[in-house]
Amino acid sequence: MKITLAHGSGGRATADLIESVFAGRFSNPELDKMEDCAMVGGSGRLAVTTDSFVVTPLEFKGGDIGRLCICGTVNDLLMRGAVPKYITCGFIIEEGIDSALLEKIADSAAEAAKEAGVIIVAGDTKVIEGSGGLYINTAGVGFVDENISISASNCAPKDAVVLSGNLGDHHAAILSHRMGITNGIRSDNAPLCEMVRAMLDAGLQIHAMRDVTRGGLGTVLNELASASGCGFEIYEDKIPVSLEVASFAEILGLDIMHMGNEGKMVAVLPGEQAERACEIMRACRYGENAKVIGLATEKSGVSMRTRIGGRRNVSVLIGEGLPRIC
Amino acid sequence: MKITLAHGSGGRATADLIESVFAGRFSNPELDKMEDCAMVGGSGRLAVTTDSFVVTPLEFKGGDIGRLCICGTVNDLLMRGAVPKYITCGFIIEEGIDSALLEKIADSAAEAAKEAGVIIVAGDTKVIEGSGGLYINTAGVGFVDENISISASNCAPKDAVVLSGNLGDHHAAILSHRMGITNGIRSDNAPLCEMVRAMLDAGLQIHAMRDVTRGGLGTVLNELASASGCGFEIYEDKIPVSLEVASFAEILGLDIMHMGNEGKMVAVLPGEQAERACEIMRACRYGENAKVIGLATEKSGVSMRTRIGGRRNVSVLIGEGLPRIC
Numbered sequence: 001m002k003i004t005l006a007h008g009s010g011g012r013a014t015a016d017l018i019e020s021v022f023a024g025r026f027s028n029p030e031l032d033k034m035e036d037c038a039m040v041g042g043s044g045r046l047a048v049t050t051d052s053f054v055v056t057p058l059e060f061k062g063g064d065i066g067r068l069c070i071c072g073t074v075n076d077l078l079m080r081g082a083v084p085k086y087i088t089c090g091f092i093i094e095e096g097i098d099s100a101l102l103e104k105i106a107d108s109a110a111e112a113a114k115e116a117g118v119i120i121v122a123g124d125t126k127v128i129e130g131s132g133g134l135y136i137n138t139a140g141v142g143f144v145d146e147n148i149s150i151s152a153s154n155c156a157p158k159d160a161v162v163l164s165g166n167l168g169d170h171h172a173a174i175l176s177h178r179m180g181i182t183n184g185i186r187s188d189n190a191p192l193c194e195m196v197r198a199m200l201d202a203g204l205q206i207h208a209m210r211d212v213t214r215g216g217l218g219t220v221l222n223e224l225a226s227a228s229g230c231g232f233e234i235y236e237d238k239i240p241v242s243l244e245v246a247s248f249a250e251i252l253g254l255d256i257m258h259m260g261n262e263g264k265m266v267a268v269l270p271g272e273q274a275e276r277a278c279e280i281m282r283a284c285r286y287g288e289n290a291k292v293i294g295l296a297t298e299k300s301g302v303s304m305r306t307r308i309g310g311r312r313n314v315s316v317l318i319g320e321g322l323p324r325i326c
Numbered sequence: 327m328k329i330t331l332a333h334g335s336g337g338r339a340t341a342d343l344i345e346s347v348f349a350g351r352f353s354n355p356e357l358d359k360m361e362d363c364a365m366v367g368g369s370g371r372l373a374v375t376t377d378s379f380v381v382t383p384l385e386f387k388g389g390d391i392g393r394l395c396i397c398g399t400v401n402d403l404l405m406r407g408a409v410p411k412y413i414t415c416g417f418i419i420e421e422g423i424d425s426a427l428l429e430k431i432a433d434s435a436a437e438a439a440k441e442a443g444v445i446i447v448a449g450d451t452k453v454i455e456g457s458g459g460l461y462i463n464t465a466g467v468g469f470v471d472e473n474i475s476i477s478a479s480n481c482a483p484k485d486a487v488v489l490s491g492n493l494g495d496h497h498a499a500i501l502s503h504r505m506g507i508t509n510g511i512r513s514d515n516a517p518l519c520e521m522v523r524a525m526l527d528a529g530l531q532i533h534a535m536r537d538v539t540r541g542g543l544g545t546v547l548n549e550l551a552s553a554s555g556c557g558f559e560i561y562e563d564k565i566p567v568s569l570e571v572a573s574f575a576e577i578l579g580l581d582i583m584h585m586g587n588e589g590k591m592v593a594v595l596p597g598e599q600a601e602r603a604c605e606i607m608r609a610c611r612y613g614e615n616a617k618v619i620g621l622a623t624e625k626s627g628v629s630m631r632t633r634i635g636g637r638r639n640v641s642v643l644i645g646e647g648l649p650r651i652c
Contacts, residue, residue: 004646005649006645008380008646008649008650009540009541009643009645009646009647009649010539010540010586010643011541011542011545011644011645011647012641012643012644013644013645013646014541015642033477033478033479033553034478034549035405035406035477035478036375036402036403036405036406036536036537037375037405037406037408038373038375039372039373039406039408040371040372040373040374045365045366045367046365046366046367046368046372046412046467047363047365047366048363048364048366048414048447049363049364049448050415050416050448050449050450050465051450052416052450052452052463053452054334054418054454076362076363077362079361080361080362080365082363086372086374088375088376088465090376090377090416090463090465091378092378092380092418092461092463121374122374122376122465123376124376124378124463126378126379126380126461127649128380128461128650129649129650135418135452135454135461137376137378137416137418137450139376139414139416139448139463139465141372141374141467142363144365151359151361152359152360152361153359210362213336214335215335215336215340216336216337219336219337223360227360258337260336315338316337316338317335317336317337318339319332319335319337319339320330320331320332320339321335321336321337323334323335323453323454323455324334324452
């Protein structure tokens with residue numbers, strides 16, 4: 001079935017679309033009530049975030065927009081130490097998309113939600129003119145223990161920076177697809193619940209965490225630097241990158257530091273806890289290539305010790321990167 | 327300044343866009359931290375909802391997409407008796423939009439948020455190809471007292487239905503704009519905090535509330551009917567409509583029962599409390615034309631006693647209504 005503008009009317013066709021594509025897949029007692037808003041419980045401080053997803057193609061090697069829209073928002077909640085609980089999903093659908101594809105994407109979102117331990121408590125469906133595209137916004141709510149204080153502003157000189165795994169996989173997978181290049185590169189899109197939980201449960205004094213997404217590691221480290229007043233020094237030879245992605249980036253002249261990811265994070269914590277954090281990450285799903293990649297410094301800015309012994313400044317991403325990467 | 331794809335990179339251009347358009351206008355201590363998610367407080371049960379806005383034109387008589395995106399989500403929270411507190415805003419921007427227009431829309435959203443007593447605690451900005459369009463998703467979080475239980479399923483036979491004011495204004499305003507018709511019709515887009523608060527504070531036993539949006543009153547009453555197992559009987563001569571909108575609808579053959587609204591609600595409550603509810607609404611901003619329009623019945627379905635003494639069934643909206651009305 002091709003979706004038409006009538007499916008966005010708010011009347012019977014919208015109800016049919018919701019019933020056939022979303023209701024069963026996202027089912028839970030609260031969503032099933034089909035009220036104007038969901039009523040949910042919980043205690044502690046609330047963590048609230050939102051993210052929109054405009055990735056193209058909608059399906060790519062290693063994932064799709066459905067998995068991505070759950071992982072992206074779940075990871076944002078995790079980065080401040082919250083336990084993600086509730087997700088809202090707003091679908092903006094271009095007419096002409098096939099309902100079978102929508103169903104596949106909804107399946108994928110439902111599966112990612114299950115993996116991440118969240119439920120989709122509210123949704124919205126709009127249909128616009130177009131040619132089969134899809135945009136999804138998710139918002140997330142989680143709860144944070146009173147004794148947890150994780151913030152970019154907490155980074156302090158001599159803290160270590162731990163990166164949870166290989167950079168550039170998502171960026172290279174999306175770009176390979178668009179360029180029609182066949183290779184083995186798969187997106188890393190994943191929820192990082194397990195590794196964050198494990199680090200917090202181990203009692204590590206994590207100062208800051210950030211997921212490394214569309215602006216790349218270079219942008220994230222600069223954001224942490226400007227929020228905290230520290231600088232960062234990282235070591236090129238410690239940055240984990242798969243051989244295939246490294247070659248791909250080299251051929252196309254891409255900077256690994258500005259390539260987008262969807263299942264990687266950095267944790268900034270006291271230097272003496274860095275190896276322990278790294279071990280914990282490595283023992284978790286999606287963390288097998290975690291590495292200590294550098295440290296926070298007194299001096300502002302982000303610099304990299306290169307493989308050949310030089311030093312270069314690492315800026316935020318300037319210009320456009322890869323449009324619609326997420 | 328025209329927005330380009332680079333403004334969606336997640337790097338410097340995105341930061342510049344956020345800084346120049348959103349940060350100042352939406353400023354509050356939590357948003358200002360620019361973290362991955364906001365940390366907020368509150369107690370009681372949580373109400374969570376989401377809505378996407380794809381209205382075209384972006385500005386229309388009586389409002390714009392900025393005001394709409396706040397009011398729509400705030401109203402959804404109110405309809406279950408929640409006090410709206412926190413809003414997230416995801417902007418999906420088509421390249422080519424002028425930043426001056428974005429600023430105007432952000433101003434309008436900020437003003438509506440202020441009126442509704444909510445703060446915008448998290449945001450996201452994406453840029454896609456296109457020609458100056460804009461989509462906004464908002465999600466909302468509110469708190470509900472433990473002793474409040476408002477749900478579509480609570481409607482009971484003999485309950486009265488109170489409508490907060492004239493139908494069709496938003497629909498007619500959008501359609502007039504698209505058809506290039508000059509008239510005095512203005513959108514009703516408004517947050518209904520004051521009237522909901524006043525009714526709850528007065529101790530009315532409200533069984534259900536719904537805002538009457540894109541599917542129109544016909545769709546809302548059918549939804550309430552199917553959730554509760556009641557039916558509804560309404561009186562055509564009680565339905566408030568301005569003369570100008572009534573004429574507009576008559577000329578174009580539109581059914582008032584399926585015209586969209588963005589600042590109207592129905593309350594379903596025990597018949598003996600109906601006049602009191604109506605008085606309270608009338609004393610509030612946006613409620614001056616409130617009326618008791620009918621009652622819940624044992625018999626399923628929604629029927630209307632017409633002005634000339636006949637009776638007709640009122641269905642949900644079938645087909646497409648007015649695409650991109652909200």
